[in-house]
Amino acid sequence: MPSAVRYQPLGDSAINIEFGDQIDPDINRRVHDFADLIQREPLNGIIECVPTYCALLVHYDPLVLSYQELIQWLDAQSKITNSQLLITNRLIEIPTSYDGEDLDFVAQHNHLSVEDVIHIHSETEYRVYMMGFTPGFAYMGKLDSRIVIPRLDSPRKLVKAGSVGIAGEQTGIYPIDSPGGWRLIGRTDVKLFDLDRDPPFLFAPNDRVRFVDAGKE
Numbered sequence: 001m002p003s004a005v006r007y008q009p010l011g012d013s014a015i016n017i018e019f020g021d022q023i024d025p026d027i028n029r030r031v032h033d034f035a036d037l038i039q040r041e042p043l044n045g046i047i048e049c050v051p052t053y054c055a056l057l058v059h060y061d062p063l064v065l066s067y068q069e070l071i072q073w074l075d076a077q078s079k080i081t082n083s084q085l086l087i088t089n090r091l092i093e094i095p096t097s098y099d100g101e102d103l104d105f106v107a108q109h110n111h112l113s114v115e116d117v118i119h120i121h122s123e124t125e126y127r128v129y130m131m132g133f134t135p136g137f138a139y140m141g142k143l144d145s146r147i148v149i150p151r152l153d154s155p156r157k158l159v160k161a162g163s164v165g166i167a168g169e170q171t172g173i174y175p176i177d178s179p180g181g182w183r184l185i186g187r188t189d190v191k192l193f194d195l196d197r198d199p200p201f202l203f204a205p206n207d208r209v210r211f212v213d214a215g216k217e
Contacts, residue, residue, distance in 0.1 A: 005034075005078050007071055013062050015070060020054040023141055023169060027054045028129050032205050037080065043073050051205060052130050053139070089206055094173065096122065096164055096211045100184035106149050106166070118213055120144045121185065126171060128207040136175035136193030138203035143169045155181035162187045164211065171211075186211070 006018040017034070020027035035049045035056050045065025050057040060070055098118045107114045126140035133139075143166055151167035156179060159165070163174045165182030174180055175192035188211075192202045203209070 007074070009067060010057070012067075014057060014059045015067070015074075017056040017058065017074065018054065019056070023053050023129065025127060028127070029206075031056050034078065037077055038074075043070070045070070052132075089208070090204075091125075091208045091210065092203065093210050093212050094164075094188050094190050095214045096186045096188050097214045098122075098186040100164065100186045102165075102183035103185045106147060106183055106185055109149050110147055112146065117147055117185065118215075120147050121166070121171070122211045122213045124210075126209045126211075128203050128205050128209060130205060131201065131203065134174070134176055134178050134193075136201045136203065138172055138192075138207070138209070139170055140172055140209055141170045143171055145169075149183055151181040151183065155179050159184065160187070161192075162189060164188060 008016040008018065010016050019030045019034075031051045031054060035051045038046065038049055038058070043065065045061045047059040047061060050059070058070070058074070098114075098121075103114055103117060106112075107117045110117070112120075121144070124144050126142075128138045128140055130139045131137065147166065148169055149166060159174045159178060159180035159182075161174055161176045163180070163184050164186040165172055165174065165180065165184050167182040170182075172182065173188060173190075173192055190202065194200055194202075
């Protein structure tokens with residue numbers, strides 16, 4: 001049985017709805033299903049829903065909707081079975097050059113060869129759990145336990161767009177030049193964020209992603 005949701009007020013105009021406390025596909029699916037359900041026919045006063053790994057942040061207008069009214073409405077919605085899957089369930093392949101500056105360290109840290117790290121990372125299919133950090137950045141997982149590694153103690157001041165990184169049980173691609181603390185293992189020329197594209201983001205929650213080793217093409 002899925003665990004009950006928990007509500008936590010954040011200030012006077014937002015509420016956090018917790019579905020669990022770990023990176024888990026089933027929990028994340030519940031988060032996005034609930035966000036989808038709310039946004040199909042939103043209650044007057046709800047401004048925005050922001051899904052994360054295992055929680056959903058709902059922003060609302062307290063001049064239109066009280067906290068108790070919102071709780072009662074959300075509680076009623078949580079009892080509705082949303083049988084429709086999210087529209088997005090694409091498989092996106094990302095050609096990747098595995099030449100990142102941390103690749104050797106990742107291999108040494110996990111007592112593997114560089115070739116092992118590349119094979120393990122590129123043979124896994126990842127789920128896009130959530131978007132955030134910078135425009136178009138997708139948090140993907142889970143990483144194979146054999147190449148799990150902590151992030152840098154001190155983030156780099158500049159990570160180039162297209163850099164492929166890993167941290168903990170996650171992997172991701174930097175869409176734009178930005179600071180970053182993930183271990184860099186490769187790069188791609190695929191453009192993740194483009195204002196001239198509709199939608200501007202390449203990835204969306206629930207997408208499936210595979211990294212294709214460009215060295216084998």
